[in-house]
Amino acid sequence: MSMKAEEYQERRLDVAGWPVNLASYRLGAEWHCKADNVSPGAGLCRTAGATRQEAEEKAIHRAEELLSRTKRHAV
Amino acid sequence: MSAYAHPETLVSTDWVANHANDPKVRVVEVDVDTKAYDEGHVPGAIAWAWNTQLCDTVRRDILSKAQFEELMSASGVTPDTTLVIYGDNNNWFAAWALWQAKIYGHGDVRLMNGGRKKWLSEGREFSTQAPNITRAQYRAKDPDHSLRAFLHEVQEASARRLAALVDVRSPQEFTGEILAPPGLPETCQRGGHIPGARSIPWGKACNDDGTFKTADELLALYGGEGIDGSRPVIAYCRIGERSSHTWFVLKYLLGLDNITNYDGSWTEWGNLVGANVEKGATASAARG
Numbered sequence: 001m002s003m004k005a006e007e008y009q010e011r012r013l014d015v016a017g018w019p020v021n022l023a024s025y026r027l028g029a030e031w032h033c034k035a036d037n038v039s040p041g042a043g044l045c046r047t048a049g050a051t052r053q054e055a056e057e058k059a060i061h062r063a064e065e066l067l068s069r070t071k072r073h074a075v
Numbered sequence: 076m077s078a079y080a081h082p083e084t085l086v087s088t089d090w091v092a093n094h095a096n097d098p099k100v101r102v103v104e105v106d107v108d109t110k111a112y113d114e115g116h117v118p119g120a121i122a123w124a125w126n127t128q129l130c131d132t133v134r135r136d137i138l139s140k141a142q143f144e145e146l147m148s149a150s151g152v153t154p155d156t157t158l159v160i161y162g163d164n165n166n167w168f169a170a171w172a173l174w175q176a177k178i179y180g181h182g183d184v185r186l187m188n189g190g191r192k193k194w195l196s197e198g199r200e201f202s203t204q205a206p207n208i209t210r211a212q213y214r215a216k217d218p219d220h221s222l223r224a225f226l227h228e229v230q231e232a233s234a235r236r237l238a239a240l241v242d243v244r245s246p247q248e249f250t251g252e253i254l255a256p257p258g259l260p261e262t263c264q265r266g267g268h269i270p271g272a273r274s275i276p277w278g279k280a281c282n283d284d285g286t287f288k289t290a291d292e293l294l295a296l297y298g299g300e301g302i303d304g305s306r307p308v309i310a311y312c313r314i315g316e317r318s319s320h321t322w323f324v325l326k327y328l329l330g331l332d333n334i335t336n337y338d339g340s341w342t343e344w345g346n347l348v349g350a351n352v353e354k355g356a357t358a359s360a361a362r363g
Contacts (some may be wrong), residue, residue, distance in 0.1 A: 001202070001203045001204065002200055002201065002202050002203075002204075003115065003200070003203075004197060004198050004199065004200055004201060005115070005195045005196075005198055005199070005201060008088065008195055008196045018257045018258070022184065023192070023195075025195060025342065027114065027115050027201060031266075032114060032118070034108075034111075034163075035259040036164070037256055037258050039245040039247070039257075039276070039278070039279065040244060040245040040248070040256050040276060040278065041164055041165065041277075041278055042107070042164065042256040042257075042259055043107050043108050043163060043164055043259070044258045046108050046110060046111060046114070048114075051279045054115055058134065063258065066259075067257055067258045068256035069258070070253060070255075070257045070258055071253070071254070071261075072252055072253060073251060073252055073253065073266055073356045075250045075252050075266070075267075075355050
């Protein structure tokens with residue numbers, strides 16, 4: 001099956017005290033979202049949903065689970 | 076305005092769109108998230124999984140020559156094939172794959188500038204079908220170890236300041252505040268950086284759309300940190316993929332001759348017994 005990504009959009013927000021970049025777009029009837037941690041830009045999760053909002057909410061939830069485990073060490 | 080030293084190692088998304096079905100070209104997607112390909116990919120592209128197909132899963136090592144030959148053969152790649160690699164995270168693991176292809180002497184291997192992100196954001200065609208591949212017979216060259224830094228070389232370079240060590244991780248990883256990128260598992264015992272290293276995060280080489288900055292911008296960025304080709308350079312990160320990206324920039328976009336990728340990176344150094352580390356920011360890290 002062939003399709004095009006439509007309505008590609010990125011936005012930044014704070015999740016569990018860390019900056020997160022959400023990239024979301026529609027492929028066919030399904031919305032997709034990828035979350036990364038901005039610095040260094042590592043991917044955190046990839047989600048899908050029936051709407052952009054649903055895909056983003058799933059990504060934020062998963063990102064929060066992962067980021068809340070990150071420890072800051074004194075230097 | 077300066078030009079890239081080796082512009083033939085970089086292709087645009089337009090070029091890929093026009094050559095994806097060229098029988099002399101094999102397009103390969105290499106992602107951090109190995110599920111991304113199944114969501115949709117450049118039509119005609121195949122996928123390599125970095126964690127199973129681009130490393131020796133028993134030894135902690137890159138592919139052996141025989142493993143590389145098998146991957147290329149199974150991918151329908153011959154030594155004459157133009158290999159075009161792209162992926163997510165601005166081509167982190169695409170650069171890792173390119174680095175190994177160069178180690179084994181593949182003649183024509185290129186990155187798609189901007190990677191998967193640019194292809195997506197431009198609304199280009201995606202396919203969910205994997206192409207049918209006819210197996211080829213591939214014979215690799217002996218590994219070119221001049222592209223790779225091993226632990227003993229890094230130890231000597233650090234102790235005697237023989238090379239410029241470039242830490243391409245985030246400033247917080249460099250200082251030791253965090254032991255891994257936020258949200259990822261910690262894979263080392265200690266934070267900090269290799270003594271003498273400079274912090275030049277990989278992402279400084281990229282524009283917001285994922286493409287590489289211009290040659291002039293890259294010259295200013297790295298030259299401003301003393302990375303100008305006057306001495307050997309060793310790039311490292313956590314496991315060697317981000318530093319492959321910087322290695323590509325320095326070797327092929329800026330044309331530095333003596334640049335190696337230390338793929339042992341912080342996962343090796345940060346777990347070594349009896350090895351010094353430095354913590355905290357330096358002047359260069361503070362600007363990151």
